[in-house]
Amino acid sequence: MILGIESSCDETSASVVVNGRKVLSNIISSQIDIHKEYGGVVPEIASRKHVEIINYVIKDALKTAGVSLKDIDAVAVTYGPGLVGALLVGLSAAKGIAYAAQKPLIGVHHIEGHISANLISNPDLEPPFICLVASGGHSHIVKVSDYGRYEILGRTRDDAAGEAFDKVARALGLGYPGGPAIDKEARRGDPFAIKFPQTKFPGSYDFSFSGIKTAVINYIHNQVQKEENVNIPDVCASFQQAVIDMLVSHTILACSDENMEKVCLAGGVAANSCLRNTFKDTCDKRGIEFYCPQLILCTDNAAMIASAGYYEYIKGNFSELTLNAVPNLKLGAT
Numbered sequence: 001m002i003l004g005i006e007s008s009c010d011e012t013s014a015s016v017v018v019n020g021r022k023v024l025s026n027i028i029s030s031q032i033d034i035h036k037e038y039g040g041v042v043p044e045i046a047s048r049k050h051v052e053i054i055n056y057v058i059k060d061a062l063k064t065a066g067v068s069l070k071d072i073d074a075v076a077v078t079y080g081p082g083l084v085g086a087l088l089v090g091l092s093a094a095k096g097i098a099y100a101a102q103k104p105l106i107g108v109h110h111i112e113g114h115i116s117a118n119l120i121s122n123p124d125l126e127p128p129f130i131c132l133v134a135s136g137g138h139s140h141i142v143k144v145s146d147y148g149r150y151e152i153l154g155r156t157r158d159d160a161a162g163e164a165f166d167k168v169a170r171a172l173g174l175g176y177p178g179g180p181a182i183d184k185e186a187r188r189g190d191p192f193a194i195k196f197p198q199t200k201f202p203g204s205y206d207f208s209f210s211g212i213k214t215a216v217i218n219y220i221h222n223q224v225q226k227e228e229n230v231n232i233p234d235v236c237a238s239f240q241q242a243v244i245d246m247l248v249s250h251t252i253l254a255c256s257d258e259n260m261e262k263v264c265l266a267g268g269v270a271a272n273s274c275l276r277n278t279f280k281d282t283c284d285k286r287g288i289e290f291y292c293p294q295l296i297l298c299t300d301n302a303a304m305i306a307s308a309g310y311y312e313y314i315k316g317n318f319s320e321l322t323l324n325a326v327p328n329l330k331l332g333a334t
Contacts, residue, residue, distance in 0.1 A: 002313060003072045003097070004306025005058065007050045007090030008082025008110050009136075010034075010041045014054075014061035015302035016072070020116070020310030021123050024065035026296070026303040029053050032177060039176050040166065047085030054093050061302070069101040074318075076309020079107040080329030081137070087325035095321050106309040107319040110300075111138055111331050112150070114266040116311070117293035117304040125262070125291055130255045134247060134275075135267035136162035136177075139207050141254050142331065144264075147311040150331050153254045154205025161243055162269045164209040168239055171217045172232055182236045183272050189233030191241035194219065198246050205254045212242055244275050248282055255288060262289045271298040 002020075006013040010031040016024040031049050035041045062068060077094035080087060091107075098105040115131050127147060133140045139161045141154035159167070162179055169178025174185065196215050199208035216239050223230045247269075255263050263283055269275060276292055283290035297304055312318075 001067065001071055001073050002106075002306040002309045003058075003061070003069075003075045004302035004304075004309060005054075005075065005077040005090045005094045006113070006300055006302040006305045007054065007086050008078045008080075009086060009300055010046045011300040012050050012053045012057050012090075013300065013302035014058040015306050016061055016065035016067060017120070017303055017306035017310065020307045021120055023120060023303045024067070025061045026301055027057050027061045027064065028296075028299075028301050029057050036176050039170055041083070043083045043085055046083060047089060050086055050089035054089055058093065058097070069097065069103070072101065072103055074104040074106050074309060074313050076106040076108050076306050076312070078110050078113065078305050079319075079323055080326035081110055082327060084325050084327040087327065091323065091325050095323070099321060104313065104318040105321060105323065106312050106317070107323045108305045108308045108312070109329060109331055111140060111142070112148075112308045113304040115142065115144060115150075115264070116308040117266055117297040117301075118264045118291050120303060120307050121293040121297060122291045125264070128260060129262035129264050129291070130251060130258060130260045131264040131266055132247060132251045133267045134161045134265075134269035136160060136166060138267060139209070139247075140331070141205050141251055143254075143258055143260075148315065148317075152331055153258070154207065154250055156207040156209060158208050158210040159213060161207070161209055161247060162267070164213045164243065165269070167213050168216050171220055172230075172235065174232075179269060179272060182240055183274065185233050185236040186240045186274065189231070189235070189237030191237040193231070193234035194238040196238055196242040198242050200246075205250045207246060207250060209243065212239065240272070240274055244272075244278050247275065248278050252282060252286065252288070262291065265290075265292040266298070268299050271295050
């Protein structure tokens with residue numbers, strides 16, 4: 001039974017998970033409404049809000065699960081990557097609990113947590129598989145050979161997919177967070193109305209989203225300068241389609257080259273309805289098994305951290321109480 005704690009960005013979350021798959025509680029306190037005013041996450045504000053709420057969130061997670069600290073086998077916590085101040089809040093709380101309750105501490109990589117969200121939503125899923133992790137800070141194609149064994153096959157060379165969504169949404173005046181807003185507008189638009197560029201690197205699975213972001217912003221500016229209408233649904237649908245085409249094609253190519261039969265989706269962008277549907281259709285046509293988490297497990301949450309922590313627990317991979325936050329932590333680092 002693992003107590004998970006997550007505070008890498010603007011969600012304060014605590015969860016109790018059994019055997020890496022069964023969620024007894026998953027409490028999430030979001031700061032989205034606070035950061036909307038600024039058009040994005042303000043790190044200092046995020047850290048302060050984590051400090052204010054984290055003890056209450058942890059208590060609520062234990063109460064909802066119907067357990068006490070003496071029932072917990074270990075404490076798993078995100079220690080990177082993320083905002084350093086935000087990470088330190090969750091890490092400090094986890095250290096205090098682990099020390100006071102005399103339980104093992106397990107530091108978890110945030111991306112590993114996102115990948116593990118699939119194990120909760122799909123109890124029969126086992127490695128090996130290919131996983132696309134797409135969020136506001138990451139766009140990785142990861143080969144998961146076994147529990148805790150990862151190889152990054154492709155990554156973004158500039159903006160992450162979620163970051164591009166946020167910046168385009170801001171340019172269109174849709175507010176923050178941009179992903180859900182663009183997804184909603186795109187349902188009313190024509191995905192082939194405007195042809196935006198798609199970047200590919202020969203012999204590589206890597207992504208680049210800065211070009212398409214700039215192309216969309218330039219298109220908006222040109223329309224305004226010519227005093228012509230900007231069809232927001234068409235812009236959203238066309239931009240979204242181009243990004244999804246890149247994400248899906250690169251991931252499926254990696255899956256084929258690695259002779260994998262399973263593809264997983266993870267991260268905040270995994271909540272995008274068009275991305276989920278496109279992946280499902282593409283995989284069905286190619287005879288590939290497709291998995292994705294429940295929507296609540298796509299965004300930052302502690303259940304995914306507790307799940308990843310469980311697989312470290314059964315291997316005896318514990319952390320020292322000197323564990324520090326690592327804002328730029330690389331996948332596979334210890």
